[in-house]
Amino acid sequence: MTTSSKDAMRYSQLLIPTLKEVPAEAIVVSHQLLFRAGFIRKLAAGIYNLLPLALRTVHKIERIIREELGRAGAQELLMPAVQPSELWEESGRWQKYGAELLRFQDRKGAWFCLGPTHEEVITDLVKREVRSYRQLPLNLYQIQSKFRDEIRPRFGLMRGREFLMKDAYSFDATAEGAHKSYHQMYNAYRRIFERCGLDFRAVEADTGNIGGSLSHEFQVLAESGEDEILSCDHCTYAANVEKAELKAREVTAGEPTHAVEKVSTPGQKTIAEVAAFLKAAPSALAKTLLFKADDKIVVVVLRGDHEVNLPKLKALLGGVEPVLASDEVVSKITGAPPGYAGPVGLAGVEVVADNALAGATDLIVGANEADTHLRHVAVGRDFTPSKFADLRLARPGDRCPRCEEGKYVTHRGIEVGHVFYLGTKYSVAMNARFLDDKGEEKPFEMGCYGIGVTRTMAAAIEQNHDADGIKWPIGIAPYHAMVVPLQMKDAKVVETAEKIQADLTAAGLESVLDDREERPGIKFKDADLLGFPFRIVIGQKGLAGGTVELKRRGSAEVLNLSPQDAVAHIQKAVAAELQKSA
């Protein structure tokens, strides 16, 4: 623990512009509190100044990252924020990346971009400098500003355009080696977020556009999270809803008992309308959705009460992005207005069905005819999908796919980290090869690993706050303690406060002494708002009895202790926290 003078400051000298009122634009608590507590100020949409307190927290998160990645064998380097277009043309992403890539020209007219990520640069570097399997494995990372010209920056630091990110890239000679690197990083990530004091889940994730076959997201649990995650209440399986698998149930295929029958359903288009009109449960209906995938039309049939999961469908289609077909296309294919599509009698298009429909009988489906549905439809008799697959969105209460007893429960999460096993996708595309032990040229096996540093700070607040302000976890608090002398005109009070701060510093603890000539109420309010883990109040009353007050932020309990005991108490608590990383 360093004990530079910066770790013992006087409030009056620090730039901590706290605010009583919240700017209208701040919607989420982390944004509101970072703003009110004087941690950040906006410069432009999605672009923020990090004030001194915020930077201290950022430094603490960075330090934890550096220690844990170092322990995992990764090396830090620093790549440029400005990248030449040539590299992006080589990977094909100069065209593909879209408007999120901020491009500009230098004085000679050459094109550059502000790096939103660094796969190109790192792959280029490694392909030039690494030629032999003897130099592998290699894991390189940096902590650096990224710029993504987001369509819609929002929520302060949660989704900015410029943000601090730790990005790491692993290079291995074999797939097994790459999996080992992946798991090392996975474990390092667990330790990092534990040391940050966050309640998080590592969940299986969709690999999205980055590609690859293995991926986990690290999600900080918080009500305001943008992601929904499902976890088993019995075993350890957890996944982003986009990814959450479902067990294919064995079906006891009952024999169809009725012949298909047409029913008139004038004006009844939605599942809810048809179900109500025919006095049937939504689960007795099947919904038929038409998607365009490239130039092909794919028909997806699901149980009426289920929702389609697009990433699952995309995976089934071999990575082609499915887009819901337009009303015109639906009418053309089904011969009926939208709302009456059904799988029976559809010709010339591929029909896929969700596992839940395997062996289903007595379904109500659209008749491909205006104002008409069919009932008593049996899968296999009246229509036969080319495939059954897991295509629906999992819900809380659904059976866990990994164990017998468990059910899904739902949480909201903020994605603060993501690890990907990439395989050879980028190395093949960018022709990055090495010589293996048989003298054969092979593409690198790669992985990439990100942590949103500034987002982690915001997520910590989303998870740790109350009506009064922030409640920093000890590991990433800007300072450990606020020392609050109540009567600045009382020499004994001030002396005691100064002595306490000196003792804190000597004990390796970081503190701010609130030396402002303010009324106690203001000092208390600001201390709560800033959210340092401990507050020591020195007042005339307590001092008469030789005690000061120690309060843990967020706890109602106030301990009356001697100054020495108060310092010792904090030292013990902080040491216990640090123990977690040992």
Add this chain to the structure above:
RNA sequence: CGGGGCGUAGCGCAGCCUGGUAGCGCACUCGGUUCGGGACCGAGGAGUCGGAGGUUCAAAUCCUCUCGCCCCGACCA
């Protein structure tokens, strides 16, 4: 990009409909009284009313264009 909303003092807002002196609260400065959970009294400083053009004797207010910001949808750390 589609849909909705907002730009008036550092922050939160009123004024706009019905054109005519730019206002309130917080914050800030000075003086005084207060002093253990965002005190009170008095006196001050601070605003191109987002920008440009137009209508008018006169525009924060009406019209046109433009820029910026925020919220809801498809991306991502």
